[in-house]
Amino acid sequence: KQEVTQIPAALSVPEGENLVLNCSFTDSAIYNLQWFRQDPGKGLTSLLLIQSSQREQTSGRLNASLDKSSGRSTLYIAASQPGDSATYLCAVRREYSGYALNFGKGTSLLVTP
Amino acid sequence: GAVVSQHPSRVICKSGTSVKIECRSLDFQATTMFWYRQFPKQSLMLMATSNEGSKATYEQGVEKDKFLINHASLTLSTLTVTSAHPEDSSFYICSAQEGPQYEQYFGPGTRLTVT
Numbered sequence: 001k002q003e004v005t006q007i008p009a010a011l012s013v014p015e016g017e018n019l020v021l022n023c024s025f026t027d028s029a030i031y032n033l034q035w036f037r038q039d040p041g042k043g044l045t046s047l048l049l050i051q052s053s054q055r056e057q058t059s060g061r062l063n064a065s066l067d068k069s070s071g072r073s074t075l076y077i078a079a080s081q082p083g084d085s086a087t088y089l090c091a092v093r094r095e096y097s098g099y100a101l102n103f104g105k106g107t108s109l110l111v112t113p
Numbered sequence: 114g115a116v117v118s119q120h121p122s123r124v125i126c127k128s129g130t131s132v133k134i135e136c137r138s139l140d141f142q143a144t145t146m147f148w149y150r151q152f153p154k155q156s157l158m159l160m161a162t163s164n165e166g167s168k169a170t171y172e173q174g175v176e177k178d179k180f181l182i183n184h185a186s187l188t189l190s191t192l193t194v195t196s197a198h199p200e201d202s203s204f205y206i207c208s209a210q211e212g213p214q215y216e217q218y219f220g221p222g223t224r225l226t227v228t
Contacts, residue, residue, distance in 0.1 A: 036219075044157075089156065099214065105155060105156040
């Protein structure tokens with residue numbers, strides 16, 4: 001069974017800092033990996049999607065890397081802003097059973113002014 | 114990106130009643146839809162996978178007679194929580210995809226409170 005772990009569970013940083021969120025998964029048979037953002041009481045916003053054959057994806061201040069063989073991904077946020085405060089979820093997509101997503105528990109990020 | 118809607122966004126019902134949640138893909142045809150639930154400060158847990166025109170596949174531990182899923186068209190799936198109890202209170206989120214290897218798009222979620 002695929003297990004997805006995110007470290008740290010919570011993080012508080014001052015505005016302007018660069019930060020790294022970590023995600024690990026136990027089964028390397030993944031189709032792709034996706035990072036989401038979730039604001040309190042809201043749905044999911046897709047940030048970056050990395051296919052299993054890719055090593056990284058970038059969008060603005062966000063950069064996500066994937067090391068499939070070691071079962072790890074990182075989300076790098078440059079020059080953090082208070083508006084980045086949210087929960088960040090990592091999800092891996094199965095290669096079987098309809099390609100459903102397995103989610104980690106998330107990292108709750110607070111960026112203080 | 115593609116748009117998935119859910120209705121209602123919030124619902125409060127009394128214990129013992131049933132409630133239906135709709136998930137619609139607005140600008141694409143979804144051969145597969147997924148239903149997740151999320152408890153406070155927890156991650157999303159997959160409940161079931163629904164393919165258009167066939168019976169849903171439920172994850173281990175999810176009661177199929179309690180959580181009825183119907184995917185009768187390529188743009189609509191419904192989740193009915195039957196005989197709801199307070200422990201069913203949760204945030205329910207659906208997602209949809211055009212095909213097995215297409216990106217999943219998520220709905221905004223439905224907050225269910227059972228009193």
